[in-house]
Amino acid sequence: MALTDPAFVAIQVLNAFQLASLLFLLSVGLSVVFGLMNFINLAHGTLYMVGAYVGYAVAQASGSFWLALVLAPVAVALLGAILHWLLLARLQAANPMKQVLATFGLIFMGLDAVRWVWGSQSHGLEAPAGLDGSVTLLGQTYPVYRLFVIAVGAAVAVGLYLVLERTRLGARVRAGVDDRDMAAALGIDIGRLFFGVFCLGCGLAGLAGVVAAPVLSVYPGMNMSVLVLALIVVVVGGPGSLSGAVIGSLLIALVQTFGQVFAPALASVAIYAAMAIVLLVRPGGLIPLKGRS
Amino acid sequence: MTLRLVTLAVLIVAAGASWAFSGFFGKDLLTEIAILAIFAMSLDLLAGYTGMVSLGHAAFFGVGAYGMAAAGSLLGLGGLPAMAVAVAAAMALALIVGVFVVRLKGVFFIMITLAVGQMVHAWVFRSEALGGDDGMGGIIRPDLGTIGLVLDDPADFALFALVLAFLSFLALDLVARSPFGRLLTAIHQSESRARALGCPVERYKLGAYVIAAAFAGLAGALAAQRDYFVSPEFLTWTVSGEVLIVVIVGGMGSLLGPVIGAAVVTLLKHQLSDVTTYWMFFLGLFFVLVVMFADRGLYGALRRLKRRREAAT
Numbered sequence: 001m002a003l004t005d006p007a008f009v010a011i012q013v014l015n016a017f018q019l020a021s022l023l024f025l026l027s028v029g030l031s032v033v034f035g036l037m038n039f040i041n042l043a044h045g046t047l048y049m050v051g052a053y054v055g056y057a058v059a060q061a062s063g064s065f066w067l068a069l070v071l072a073p074v075a076v077a078l079l080g081a082i083l084h085w086l087l088l089a090r091l092q093a094a095n096p097m098k099q100v101l102a103t104f105g106l107i108f109m110g111l112d113a114v115r116w117v118w119g120s121q122s123h124g125l126e127a128p129a130g131l132d133g134s135v136t137l138l139g140q141t142y143p144v145y146r147l148f149v150i151a152v153g154a155a156v157a158v159g160l161y162l163v164l165e166r167t168r169l170g171a172r173v174r175a176g177v178d179d180r181d182m183a184a185a186l187g188i189d190i191g192r193l194f195f196g197v198f199c200l201g202c203g204l205a206g207l208a209g210v211v212a213a214p215v216l217s218v219y220p221g222m223n224m225s226v227l228v229l230a231l232i233v234v235v236v237g238g239p240g241s242l243s244g245a246v247i248g249s250l251l252i253a254l255v256q257t258f259g260q261v262f263a264p265a266l267a268s269v270a271i272y273a274a275m276a277i278v279l280l281v282r283p284g285g286l287i288p289l290k291g292r293s
Numbered sequence: 294m295t296l297r298l299v300t301l302a303v304l305i306v307a308a309g310a311s312w313a314f315s316g317f318f319g320k321d322l323l324t325e326i327a328i329l330a331i332f333a334m335s336l337d338l339l340a341g342y343t344g345m346v347s348l349g350h351a352a353f354f355g356v357g358a359y360g361m362a363a364a365g366s367l368l369g370l371g372g373l374p375a376m377a378v379a380v381a382a383a384m385a386l387a388l389i390v391g392v393f394v395v396r397l398k399g400v401f402f403i404m405i406t407l408a409v410g411q412m413v414h415a416w417v418f419r420s421e422a423l424g425g426d427d428g429m430g431g432i433i434r435p436d437l438g439t440i441g442l443v444l445d446d447p448a449d450f451a452l453f454a455l456v457l458a459f460l461s462f463l464a465l466d467l468v469a470r471s472p473f474g475r476l477l478t479a480i481h482q483s484e485s486r487a488r489a490l491g492c493p494v495e496r497y498k499l500g501a502y503v504i505a506a507a508f509a510g511l512a513g514a515l516a517a518q519r520d521y522f523v524s525p526e527f528l529t530w531t532v533s534g535e536v537l538i539v540v541i542v543g544g545m546g547s548l549l550g551p552v553i554g555a556a557v558v559t560l561l562k563h564q565l566s567d568v569t570t571y572w573m574f575f576l577g578l579f580f581v582l583v584v585m586f587a588d589r590g591l592y593g594a595l596r597r598l599k600r601r602r603e604a605a606t
Contacts, residue, residue: 034400038400039400040400040403040404042403042407087581087585090585091584091585097346097399097400098584098585098588100400100403101346101537101541101580101584102581102584102585104348104534104537104580105538105577105578105580105581105584106577106581107530107534107577108531108534108573108574108576108577108580109573109574109577109578109581110577111573111574112571112572112573112574112577113571113574115571116571116574224411224530225411228407228408228411231404231407231408232408234404235401235404235405264419268412268415268416268419269412269415269416272408272409272411272412275405275408276393276405279393279396279397279401279405280393280396
């Protein structure tokens with residue numbers, strides 16, 4: 001097992017892409033919301049966990065993974081709407097710090113809520129028929145489901161790119177991220193935009209949860225490591241931009257995957273070091289927003 | 294008499310009375326409150342006075358606890374020197390980490406402290422020298438026989454923790470009242486103004502970060518002695534989160550608020566865990582409600598009550 005074996009490297013690159021796909025789904029909503037409102041939802045990882053659990057429950061009840069794949073993101077987006085209405089909308093006038101702290105309290109609540117409903121043990125979710133096999137790539141077998149994870153991330157990235165760059169709605173979001181006050185002065189309702197982007201981001205976190213469930217198991221506490229990785233992606237990629245989320249996800253996933261293989265003790269530290277360096281050298285992230293320094 | 298002195302007197306009398314009249318379980322609870330109070334006061338210097346809301350304060354608590362264990366079982370030091378090593382280790386880590394993190398503000402500071410906390414946890418979890426996820430034992434409590442205290446006795450240990458909590462309060466209060474502390478408050482109010490007046494903001498923030506880490510390390514060293522055992526649990530994000538809850542529930546920027554918060558949250562936790570296994574849910578809910586409706590905390594509420602009383606007369 002070494003870097004000289006092309007097949008081995010290719011497999012690790014695929015593994016990294018799979019992780020990047022999940023990280024992208026998680027971080028893109030966080031990132032755009034941060035760009036719009038200077039607000040970081042610390043319960044974002046919790047929504048990912050709820051997505052995984054709802055997906056598990058739906059798949060258990062209906063026997064259909066595909067139904068779970070559709071319903072879990074919708075359920076989590078609805079939960080996001082409720083959170084916005086109960087909590088964030090009421091705290092919007094106050095400083096963003098209060099919003100962040102309130103979402104921190106939600107992590108505690110979410111952790112015990114899933115324990116309450118689904119117990120402390122971990123659950124597994126089977127990959128659906130057709131995606132549960134494996135294929136041979138460069139002489140190595142590789143699970144088809146992981147390729148599916150990559151495809152989902154790529155499809156969402158392309159879809160979001162088209163919406164952001166080619167539609168009026170996307171232009172509004174970009175305007176809001178670039179200069180909130182100016183956009184508001186031009187008659188764009190930033191509050192409603194924030195609500196929409198927030199709910200979409202929550203839904204994508206839920207999607208990440210249900211997509212991740214067959215690869216990683218579903219357990220209380222699965223949210224924290226993922227939350228920190230997603231925060232690192234947001235910081236490294238630079239908040240507010242789609243391309244930043246894509247590049248940040250790929251970078252962090254590559255460092256994480258290859259680090260785990262070659263220097264497991266160093267890997268966890270290397271990620272944080274990468275974050276610290278980017279924060280110090282380029283505080284706006286790798287893709288800084290125009291007009292802000 | 295000022296509210297501050299009255300509150301302090303009430304807290305001391307309450308602590309003394311509950312120490313004198315409580316049984317084994319009560320003294321254990323009192324020890325826990327004293328340790329959490331030291332930990333929360335240290336975070337208050339950062340969050341309340343300097344405006345650096347950290348979500349990774351458990352790193353220093355954990356390093357203090359592990360420093361205590363390692364100094365005892367790996368270096369063979371006695372109780373008091375081991376405590377000094379624990380505090381020094383926490384300060385050293387704060388100095389290294391602080392150079393980077395003090396440049397960040399607000400939400401970015403929250404994120405990087407959370408990440409650093411998780412990093413230290415991940416590192417200890419994998420470290421073979423520190424026992425990995427099994428944790429470490431072999432901790433000895435200091436020998437204070439010369440002043441007639443046997444710390445292996447729960448009553449004496451509770452007294453030791455309470456006295457240290459009181460001394461920590463005096464020390465941190467001194468820091469907060471000193472010119473250095475006044476400047477921390479000035480930085481909190483307006484960083485650019487402090488900078489314009491010629492204050493080296495980063496250096497002051499770093500100073501606050503290291504001092505806060507020292508007291509967090511002291512709390513960690515005491516927690517290690519209480520359990521005679523340390524584990525990566527000491528370093529988890531929930532520990533950082535709980536202490537922030539304590540500070541905010543008690544009232545930021547007062548040092549006494551966190552002490553009240555430590556007592557209230559510890560008692561609440563014990564009451565809740567008698568009723569339900571899912572006490573974290575209710576603790577989280579309580580925290581969200583405090584942030585939404587009473588962000589000045591219990592001490593802030595006392596202050597307002599007093600002001601209203603004065604306005605009425």
